[in-house]
Amino acid sequence: METNPIITVSGLTKIFDGGFAALNNVSVTVDKGEVVSIIGPSGAGKSTFLRCLNGLEERDRGQIIIDGVPLDHNRKHRLEIRTEVGMVFQSFNLFPHMKVRDNITLALRRVKKIDPPRCRAIADELLEKVGIPEKADSFPQNLSGGQQQRVAIARALAMNPKIMLFDEATSALDPEMISEVLDVMKNLATEGMTMLVVTHEMGFAREVSNRILFMDNGEIVEDCDAERFFSNPEESRSRQFLSKIL
Amino acid sequence: MIHRRHNYILDSILLVLLAGFFIWVVYRLKLGLGYTWNWKVIPQFFLRVHDGRLQMNVLTLGFLTTIRLSFWVVLFSVFIGTFAGILGSGKSVFFKLLVRTYVEFTRNTPPLVLVFIFYFFVGSQLMQVIGVEEWVRNSPLWVKDLIRVLFSTPERFPEFLSAVLTLSLYEGAYITEIVRGGLLSISKGQFEASHALGLSEADTYVFVILPQVFKNILPSLTSQAISVIKDSSIVSIISIQELTFQGMELMASTYLIFEIWITITALYFILTYTLSHLAGRLEKRLIR
Numbered sequence A: 001m002e003t004n005p006i007i008t009v010s011g012l013t014k015i016f017d018g019g020f021a022a023l024n025n026v027s028v029t030v031d032k033g034e035v036v037s038i039i040g041p042s043g044a045g046k047s048t049f050l051r052c053l054n055g056l057e058e059r060d061r062g063q064i065i066i067d068g069v070p071l072d073h074n075r076k077h078r079l080e081i082r083t084e085v086g087m088v089f090q091s092f093n094l095f096p097h098m099k100v101r102d103n104i105t106l107a108l109r110r111v112k113k114i115d116p117p118r119c120r121a122i123a124d125e126l127l128e129k130v131g132i133p134e135k136a137d138s139f140p141q142n143l144s145g146g147q148q149q150r151v152a153i154a155r156a157l158a159m160n161p162k163i164m165l166f167d168e169a170t171s172a173l174d175p176e177m178i179s180e181v182l183d184v185m186k187n188l189a190t191e192g193m194t195m196l197v198v199t200h201e202m203g204f205a206r207e208v209s210n211r212i213l214f215m216d217n218g219e220i221v222e223d224c225d226a227e228r229f230f231s232n233p234e235e236s237r238s239r240q241f242l243s244k245i246l
Numbered sequence B: 001m002i003h004r005r006h007n008y009i010l011d012s013i014l015l016v017l018l019a020g021f022f023i024w025v026v027y028r029l030k031l032g033l034g035y036t037w038n039w040k041v042i043p044q045f046f047l048r049v050h051d052g053r054l055q056m057n058v059l060t061l062g063f064l065t066t067i068r069l070s071f072w073v074v075l076f077s078v079f080i081g082t083f084a085g086i087l088g089s090g091k092s093v094f095f096k097l098l099v100r101t102y103v104e105f106t107r108n109t110p111p112l113v114l115v116f117i118f119y120f121f122v123g124s125q126l127m128q129v130i131g132v133e134e135w136v137r138n139s140p141l142w143v144k145d146l147i148r149v150l151f152s153t154p155e156r157f158p159e160f161l162s163a164v165l166t167l168s169l170y171e172g173a174y175i176t177e178i179v180r181g182g183l184l185s186i187s188k189g190q191f192e193a194s195h196a197l198g199l200s201e202a203d204t205y206v207f208v209i210l211p212q213v214f215k216n217i218l219p220s221l222t223s224q225a226i227s228v229i230k231d232s233s234i235v236s237i238i239s240i241q242e243l244t245f246q247g248m249e250l251m252a253s254t255y256l257i258f259e260i261w262i263t264i265t266a267l268y269f270i271l272t273y274t275l276s277h278l279a280g281r282l283e284k285r286l287i288r
């Protein structure tokens, strides 16, 4: 079988001040086009894992290679990885002083140096894609939570990333808005985007993702096919977690 | 409704008391000190006719100097405060310590002492080292004219520049603290989203963080700018011919103590009031 790893992580360890190991010797590879859901109890290290992948968090040990580029101290490598890995946060983190369109185009203008008309076209196209083309000239505070998160997704997509990271993208949303964001994510998965999704939405994890990483205590406890994980998990800790949540 | 009327009555009483106080002061001056008012001579200190031409006189010149001085000081001190505020909020312990030292030293020393220290040890030495005086002397006429409009007379340009530097360092310490506070109010998520998008650190500050910071700290910056206008009078002791300096000179030669002080106060008030009014309008526009 041909494997085509776009993410290779080996021996990743993250120790926070005070000696607490949030990630303990984590190794995993992700293939191009895979949709991986990362689940596990709070404090398991899921966010820390995602944040290490795009350099938001410095690791203490281990190696990370994204699409052939090692995440090391080389500034060029780091920038390449930051632009190739998009990230969506639980709290949206839109730029409140900019219109929706400017939120989307800022990095295009400043990092990719794309000219304004082209930026505008890209922004409008992406807003169409996430279903809110009419909000281009609004400010973030005038949007609902679900709309804000969709703008945040469009903003990340604008850089044309090869990998998208979602850290509890729907956790801050009112229940009636969750599905509009999940739908956008589902479409993205269908288009073949490589996605790492930290989520509490077990329905999404089961139906949309190919693969589950179950984390606990800074380790990947179980790494398997999504269907298998939900029907017949191997590890007792996974079973315990599922029994509590389902 | 009742509340409103109550306030009206209170306001009226206060106004009457205030008016009474002023009348009493004027009365005391006249009878108690035998002071005779002489307002007629004041206008000529603004504009006078010289060689058949209308010319600006000392008060106007001082007023303009105060405006120029304050303008540059506000500009530079905001630059200094922004840089120092960012450095002081960063991760580097060295820069943190450096910024703390600057802020604490500046805030805990009397401004008059600071002016002397900065002016004689920093300002004038620095001006000599970079050769400002010579540069001005050798520069073409249009540069000299530009200096006259934007700063001061070309002859006094080095002094003016070191006064600007001195005051900017002084006010910059306060603005550093304001900016630092403003930075604290920005959520970490703003930095993280910028990082994730690949924005450089400089772009993150210029396009994402600082616009939000300045919007938040505008009221504090405005009151600091008003302080700048008032504090600029300190440099009269190093012979910068701004409003206070000119006022004191006039007083020494005319003895019109009250007329001149009242006029000077009014001029400062016009400046500070205009500034706070403009800032208020800007704030309203930004809040939207």
Ligand SMILES: Nc1ncnc2c1ncn2[C@@H]1O[C@H](COP(=O)(O)OP(=O)(O)O)[C@@H](O)[C@H]1O
Binding pocket: A016, A017, A020, A022, A040, A041, A042, A043, A044, A045, A046, A047, A048, A049
């Ligand atoms: N900046 C930090 N400093 C110290 N400890 C942290 C920091 N960030 C996270 N942690 C700790 O690391 C552990 C893993 O956190 P996190 O990755 O956010 O877990 P999860 O996303 O799975 O809930 C938690 O115990 C958390 O308290």
Ligand SMILES: [Mg+2]
Binding pocket: A046, A047, A048, A168
């Ligand atoms: Mg988390």
